[in-house]
Amino acid sequence: MRGADAKPVTRIRPEIQALRALAVVGTITFHTWPGYIPGGDAGVDVFFVVSGFLITGMLVREVDRTGGISFRRFYGRRIRRLLPAAYVVIAFSAVMTLTFVPRIQWGYFFHEMLAAALGVENWSELANSQSTDAVLRHLPPTPVLHYWSLGVEEQFYLVWPALILLIVWLVRRSRRRGSGFRTQLRWVFGVVAVASFIDCVLATSANVNLGYFATNARAWELAVGGLLALTPGLGRLPMRARILFGWAGLLAILGTYFFTWDQQHFPGWYALFPVLGAVAVIAAGTPQSAWSPSYLAQWAPIQAFGDASYSIYLWHWPIIFLFPFVSGSPTPWWGVLLLIALGIGVGFVSKRWIEDPLRSGARSREGTGVRLHLHPTAHADAGKATAEQGSPGNPTSAAG
Known part of the structure; x- marks a missing residue:
């Protein structure tokens, strides 16, 4: 293997695993007790920032090492990382629907399962909410x-890999000196973030579902994560600043969870709190100080929960949602607790026996694939590749 193609050793970042854990806990509690955790769905916003940060960092470092991006490798990783567990949960939901859900609801449920399998469930939900048909506008939730x-x-x-590669190509073509592709990426991501945030605020004001489900209204959260990945000098922040950032970020996220009572105007500008909170926590890293929240973040159960957050996110909702169809009656509070525990347990099993084998088994077989190469001058002035920022690709969405 050539040196340019050598892959760096992945370094798990405890604060990111802790953010994943915090995000999925917020989502689960919102789905079960929205009256107590009215803003718990902001866990989704946290996941988006984390995904933008990790994916951007991974792609930019690949350009630094090789001068291009292997689309086959990138999409192969994403498929192996996300789709097997997601499709198993869809299959489980389909079997449970056929077994326990009244036939009159099958058509709608399976329509949404198809949308989920195709990766367009957000647009399907938005289309239903915008329909002129009153029945479609008031359809109940589904397992997916x-x-x-x-x-x-x-x-x-x-979109993101192609956008990054396009900017690198344009920088090479323009042959501008003193302005590396990272600088140009910051400008582009900044424009995307500002335009999408304005769109989010306006869309939420006009129709909360438009601001909530539309990809264009959510892109700013991913772009902010990308901007953070391109921010130099984060590891050189003073200790006091890192401690302050860690606590401020944690409080911003928890404050959103507990005090976002106005769901008719979320995300909108309210989403700044969990987004900037996630940015602050990542920027803080894990300062080794007794005054820092990083000691709590590095606690083994929190790290394990964050590591399994994707599978836990996938399983918790269909288990909680479908159980009343199985039992034939509403679930009591103690039953909800048992279902949450079951969803978490199944999530850990899913990670161990579905996610991990496919991901680790494919690494040894992974080839370079079809790589789009650019002339070395396109990235010669990019500076050193930063240290690996974490396990790439854990979505987030584990949330929502």
């Missing part, structure tokens, strides 16, 4: 409602 956020992320994966 939470796949809307996976749809947003999958659409992001379709």
Whole structure:
């Protein structure tokens, strides 16, 4: 293997695993007790920032190493990482629907399962909410409602590598000196973030579902994560600043969870709190200080929960949602607790026996694939590749 193609060793970042854990806990509690955690669905916003940060960092470092991006390798990883577990949960939901759900609801449920399998559940939910048909506008949830956020992320994966490669190509073509592709990426991501945020605020004001489900209204959260990945000097922040950022970010996210009572105007500008909170936590890293929240973040159960957050996210909702169809009656509070525990347990099993074998087994067989190469001058002034930022590709959406 050539040195340019050598892959760096992945370094797990504890603060990112902790953010994933915090995001999925917020989502689960919102889905079960929205009256107590009215803003728990902001866990989705946290997942989007994390995904933008990790995916951008991974792609930019690949350009640094090789001068291009292997689309086959990138999409192969995303498919192996996301789709097997997602499709198993869809299959489980389909079997449970055929077994326990009244036949009159089959058509709608299976329509949404197809949308989830195709990665467009967010647009399907938005289309239903915007329909002129009153019945469609007031349809109940389905076992795959939470796949809307996976749809947003999958659409992001379709665009982001090509956008980065396009900017690198344009920089090479213009042969501008003193301005590397990272600088140009910051400008482009900044424009995307500002335009999408304005769109999110305006869309939410006009129709909360438009601001909530539309990919264009959510793109700014992923772009902010991308901007963070391109920000130099994060590891050189003073200790006091890192401690302050860690606590401020944590409080911003928790504050959103507990005090976002106005769901008719979320995300809108309210989403700045969880997004900037996630940015602050990532920027803080894990300072080794007794005054830092990083000691809590590095606690083994939190790390394990964050590592399995994707599978937990996939399984928790269909288990909670479908159980009343099985039992024939509403679930009591203690039953909800048992179902949450079951969903978490199944999530860990899914990670161990579905996610991990496919991901690790494919690494040894992974080839270079079809790589689009650019002339070395396109990235010669990019500077050193940063240290590996974490396990790429854990979505987030584990949320929503």
